[in-house]
Amino acid sequence: xxxxxxxxxxxxxxxxxxxxxxxxxxxxxxxxxxxxxxxxxxxxxxxxxxxxxxxxxxxxxxxxxxxxxxxxxxxxxxxxxxxxxxxxxxxxxxxxxxxxxxxxxxxxxxxxxxxxxxxxxxxxxxxxxxxxxxxxxxxxxxxxxxxxxxxxxxxxxxxxxxxxxxxxxxxxxxxxxxxxxxxxxxxxxxxxxxxxxxxxxxxxxxxxxxxxxxxxxxxxxxxxxxxxxxxxxxxxxxxxxxxxxxxxxxxxxxxxxxxxxxxxxxxxxxxxxxxxxxxxxxxxxxxxxxxxxxxxxxxxxxxxxxxxxxxxxxxxxxxxxxxxxxxxxxxxxxxxxxxxxxxxxxxxxxxxxxxxxxxxxxxxxxxxxxxxxxxxxxxxxxxxxxxxxxxx
Amino acid sequence: xxxxxxxxxxxxxxxxxxxxxxxxxxxxxxxxxxxxxxxxxxxxxxxxxxxxxxxxxxxxxxxxxxxxxxxxxxxxxxxxxxxxxxxxxxxxxxxxxxxxxxxxxxxxxxxxxxxxxxxxxxxxxxxxxxxxxxxxx
Numbered sequence: 001x002x003x004x005x006x007x008x009x010x011x012x013x014x015x016x017x018x019x020x021x022x023x024x025x026x027x028x029x030x031x032x033x034x035x036x037x038x039x040x041x042x043x044x045x046x047x048x049x050x051x052x053x054x055x056x057x058x059x060x061x062x063x064x065x066x067x068x069x070x071x072x073x074x075x076x077x078x079x080x081x082x083x084x085x086x087x088x089x090x091x092x093x094x095x096x097x098x099x100x101x102x103x104x105x106x107x108x109x110x111x112x113x114x115x116x117x118x119x120x121x122x123x124x125x126x127x128x129x130x131x132x133x134x135x136x137x138x139x140x141x142x143x144x145x146x147x148x149x150x151x152x153x154x155x156x157x158x159x160x161x162x163x164x165x166x167x168x169x170x171x172x173x174x175x176x177x178x179x180x181x182x183x184x185x186x187x188x189x190x191x192x193x194x195x196x197x198x199x200x201x202x203x204x205x206x207x208x209x210x211x212x213x214x215x216x217x218x219x220x221x222x223x224x225x226x227x228x229x230x231x232x233x234x235x236x237x238x239x240x241x242x243x244x245x246x247x248x249x250x251x252x253x254x255x256x257x258x259x260x261x262x263x264x265x266x267x268x269x270x271x272x273x274x275x276x277x278x279x280x281x282x283x284x285x286x287x288x289x290x291x292x293x294x295x296x297x298x299x300x301x302x303x304x305x306x307x308x309x310x311x312x313x314x315x316x317x318x319x320x321x322x323x324x325x326x327x328x329x330x331x332x333x334x335x336x337x338x339x340x341x342x343x344x345x346x347x348x349x350x351x352x353x354x355x356x357x358x359x360x361x362x363x364x365x366x367x368x369x370x371x372x373x374x375x376x377x378x379x380x381x382x383x384x385x386x387x388x389x390x391x392x
Numbered sequence: 393x394x395x396x397x398x399x400x401x402x403x404x405x406x407x408x409x410x411x412x413x414x415x416x417x418x419x420x421x422x423x424x425x426x427x428x429x430x431x432x433x434x435x436x437x438x439x440x441x442x443x444x445x446x447x448x449x450x451x452x453x454x455x456x457x458x459x460x461x462x463x464x465x466x467x468x469x470x471x472x473x474x475x476x477x478x479x480x481x482x483x484x485x486x487x488x489x490x491x492x493x494x495x496x497x498x499x500x501x502x503x504x505x506x507x508x509x510x511x512x513x514x515x516x517x518x519x520x521x522x523x524x525x526x527x528x529x
Contacts, residue, residue, distance in 0.1 A: 086481070144402065144404075144407075144433075144490070145401050145433070145489055147398075147399040147401070147468065147519060148398050148399060148400065148401050148515060149469070149479055149491055149492055149493050150398075150463055150467075150471050150474070150477055150479055150493070151463075151479045151491050152463075152467035152468065153467060155465070156461050156463060156479060159461035160459040160461055160481055161459070163459045163460060164458070164459045164504065167459075167504040167505075209464065210462070210464040210465075210476070211464060211465050211477070212461045212463050212464060212465060213461060213462035213464070214461075238481040259489070261458065261459055261481065261489075266447065305401060322397065340428070345492075
């Protein structure tokens, strides 16, 4: 049984707080509320119009299993007909938009806010003279034997996968560097990016300290305080709102299971199959791609897995600035999570909306009819694909 | 001793057989009582057959480097004097993978595919903990 959801719904509002060392709110909840207010205003809607609320809590409030209810109470929303706290890691943003679309198409909700917020950074402390908290160690990823062996954090786990890719396919450090440099070039065209006005060459990339080999500092995503929300509604309703609708043409998920070290493949092939079929597109129809980039390496694998190049050829593919501002395939056009801000899967979603509307100013890509948005969680464990369109 | 101050793992009931084996100088993995699949670390049930119940069994202690990283960032004070240090993934001859450390070699000399064998070091007051060292092929 299938129901055609192609272009049934659209993203009608985008709300983005200031990103990075932003201490406007004492916790993530405050950033979530601000982002939703901004998204409603952007759409030309009010709180009373909302009947759906989907929440992806970031690291600092992840343990609040009923975060969506807490948020509903905190912002005085009444009589919702859809809500959920969702977590597929970096694939959550895409999954929330899918859930909203399904519910709206089924008549279960009309206007759904999907929000991510986090506040891992603390204001500078006068006693210590430096920011407190926010380290990966505080997230408690390491226990037992792994801690004894010194295996801490997600960086270290991703490094294992990247190392095997380098071994099997001859991927080199400069290939990862080419992705970091391309995204930085994009960020320098984006005033909202944390690394705006901070150019980086390959030499700068190589000179940066190692975090965990094969990852330099600039292979790893930023840490950001902030909130990001989108408003999803029916395509019909979206047409009457303030901005041109960003149509949701295709949606898919893929969660391969098993050990990513064995396959070096993400969930993208599986998610792409469903999403491209729904959208009725092929890879060549994609004008630009906003790919989940917790690490440079994630972008490399994702490019391979969507078929932009063959498996193992992601390294040579990104050489020569191909994915940068002057390249033939624009990727992560706002600077991505490596150089703009780290809002999990909402970072690529937000940039796609800006590009699709033609509001990206200095970084606007020339063709923006069809955009690809990927989300990725865990260690290549979960994956979401959205195909967005400027036209239904 | 290099390991002074490292966070000592708790001997949880599900991992007790692993540490008992280590004390005898044997590297142990869990074997599913139903389908015989080997696994590490301990799990309540078998991901292959969903059977409950498993027995710790000794393995050869031989394997090869499946992957590795070289840690530069200090996440725990015990490692401040050790960075950069390598963490390895060993693929055992019997199949399961283990995260560990490799002794007797500099981090930047480690290569994927390198043959290794288990060795044990004292961890804390009363535990023996497996690490690996290079072996001839």
